Amino acid sequence: MRAADIRAADIARALAASRARSLAYTDIDDADLRRQHSPLMSPLVWDLAHIGNYEELWLLRAVTGSRPQRDGIDELYDAFRHPRATRPALPLLGPAQARSYIGEVRGHVLDALDRLDPDAFRPPVEPFGDGMRSAALLADGFVYGLVIQHEHQHAETMLATHQLREGPPVIGDAFDPGRIRALPAGRPVHPAEVLVPAGEFTMGTDGNTPGTQWAYDNERPARRVHVPAFFIDTLPVSNAAHAAFVEAGGYHDERLWSASGWAWRCEAGLSAPQFWRHEDGTWVRRRFGRDEPVPMDEPVQHVCWYEAQAHARWAGRRLPTEAEWEKACAHDPVTGYSRRFPWGDDDPTPERANLDHVACRPAPLGAYPAGASAYGVEQMIGDVWEWTASEFTGYPGFRSFPYREYSEVFFPSEPDQTSPTGYKVLRGGSWATHHSAIRSAFRNWDHPIRRQIFAGFRLARDAEKGD
Template identity: 35%
Template sequence: MQETPTTQDGADDLRNALSADFRRVRAFSERLCEPLVTEDYGLQTVVEASPPKWHLAHVSWFYETFLLRPFLAGYRVFHPRFEYLFNSYYEQTGAGFWPRAERGLLSRPTVAEVYDYRHHVDAAMLRLLAECNASDWPRVAMRLQIGLNHEQQHQELLVTDIKRHFAYNPLRPAYIQDLPQSPIADPVPLGWRAFEGGVVSLGLETSGPHEAFGYDNERPRHRAFLEPFALADRPVTNGEYLEFIGDGGYENPALWLSDGWAEVQARGWRCPLYWEQVDGAWQLMTLSGMRPLNPAEPLCHLSYYEAEAFATWAGKRLPTEAEWEHAAEEADITGNFVDDGWLHPRPAPEGEGLKQLFGDVWEWTGSAYLPYPGYRAPAGALGEYNGKFMSNQMVLRGGSCATSLDHIRPTYRNFFYPVERWQFKGFRLAETLR
């Protein structure tokens, strides 16, 4: 969120800015939960989607574990067992963690107690920010920036997990009844943007006086060679995916990777997640309840396997993450984010150039989630944040309608298992130029 300071005045400015960011980010998590009723907070309908109250507590656990315990003298933990209940996957903290699949089985602590926990941590964090000495401040500032970005990740998960839980309910309840929606329309025509390729630089700078915040998996900056390529100027739409379905896309094994075809058969997939046919017409579940399918909107909630099968059907491919980042490097970070309040993808606008690189839907790439050349995970428990997941997952880029605008950047690497669908995931097509 902030750049590394080079002077004492810069350090003071950073301290003030991070204090303001802390208040803002913490308040937004609670604002996202305002539409919920008490019964909603403990829902866990599938393993990958956690209960809202767990998210609220876990992000507080993060500050308590990595900032308050090491740096605030005399800090009193809110509850000694919360270290175990609200740890997600950090092995090196030594406390262990409650199984992910069983987070929804805990009626206690109550929702009220979780909010008390948050407010206890908030008060202590503000004290730490006011009292932190100069020798500790560089480490505190670094960890706080990670903590704020970590909470923003969980804000996105709050939105997507609530949608997953509500879609499980046959009543198809609305999280927010009157969210805005786009008029039903046909997609804007698909165009292409060509790139020359060659040797390009990717990732964030590893060090420097004005080093921007980024996760360790975005570093070090390195070179890559790209063949000439072209990217579609917008993501694939619902209307285009309907053509794939109508052409027997889910019945044709020739279009699918072996693992993808096995998942289609085992899970009975015949359309993206949240799509339903009602009286012969396609509808989809949204955070405002059920809506008619809009052909112009970017396609979302589908697995890597489905994206790859569509690309094969269309005679194209998915972009690599290097191609995507190179194309996005000079683009303005504008788009439909959680800040805009739509909580749903919007149709691409008319006009020239690449559209919707940021916001609306995360874009599957054809790249496995692997370390960059020269990468080393940081020492200690915080080194578990990204590095240990560099296996069997695929990279997504660009953010979604559930991502905060100030959380995303061209180098940001999201990653999920290829079978997962509950996030706002879509894709755009690519091709190699000869």
């Protein structure tokens, strides 16, 4: 949508959809909401009030100039002030208070939206000029997109918390294994890898193409990037392939691991993907309170960057850089255009990608031929986040907007600095990602040790001369 297409009613529906997910994932007893299920994650009741506080900050105070709804609320729900492990000790709003708070905020937001002049969505001439911050926030509905994507991202975080939770399932239909019927069947896919020829492509976005106006600052500005020729796997690495790596002793062969990766493997005692165990000759996984055989035809998930890197070395391959990943995903070599999604600019559909938590797992490999990129690479959007070889940093010409804490504070302290333990880039989204919060240019990032996220990987290699 462009500014002329943005309507208050569409924004209200998108806000309602994100809130429905948040409420569904917190529709559990109060004790579970208050409990911290892992020091890696917040209590779910913190997430619930945090999304309301974020919405208040941006859709009330930034847009309307209103005063805080509750004294001290910002300090409690500042994600940078309080690490996740310490949040249970805070005087948090209780479940009923949190629900009341987010409902109050939403009511005021919708009232303000109704009163907003539709022309406010038109972009200013100079979005970063003096006195133009408010206009830049409203341009193309950006600030509403900021809040909608933020809430959907927290919904995915809530799902990761539920996956770490011990005990039986607590959500009901949202975690019903019968929902797997919503996923298409897999199929054999050939060739196993595709050649992406050397050349330039447009990486990132300026938010000027349909559906990209809500892109974050770290996706901007668009620029031309030359990428040498490379091969990339047509599909992500499967559970079967990673089980072979495990059974070949890959977790115990120091030669396959970087120095920092091996130190972490030893400290954490890694021996298989998180939630896997070997039982009576079969790999079993724990998935949202239920045990099941590991489906060998799905992409592997719950592996950290170090595990992905070690597997790649074992296979004689490497992880793709994020420039390689984005070129294979977005670039159309015929038109030279970079697509919003691998298949084009049209929104995702159930025939193209596994998104929106239609099932609680990745789809079988080969399930989405209609979602292939121009190069024939499949399942790049949805299913599992894919680790890349790249460190998370700003693009040349990066400008922080609307706040430094979304992206900039996670960059290396020096522009050209790299670190084996710095934040690594993930691409493509997972089965739990909402379609409004993903696109070819979207960049996610995390520590290389993180395994609770719904992440996997695919492999790449350099192209030899003559290929």
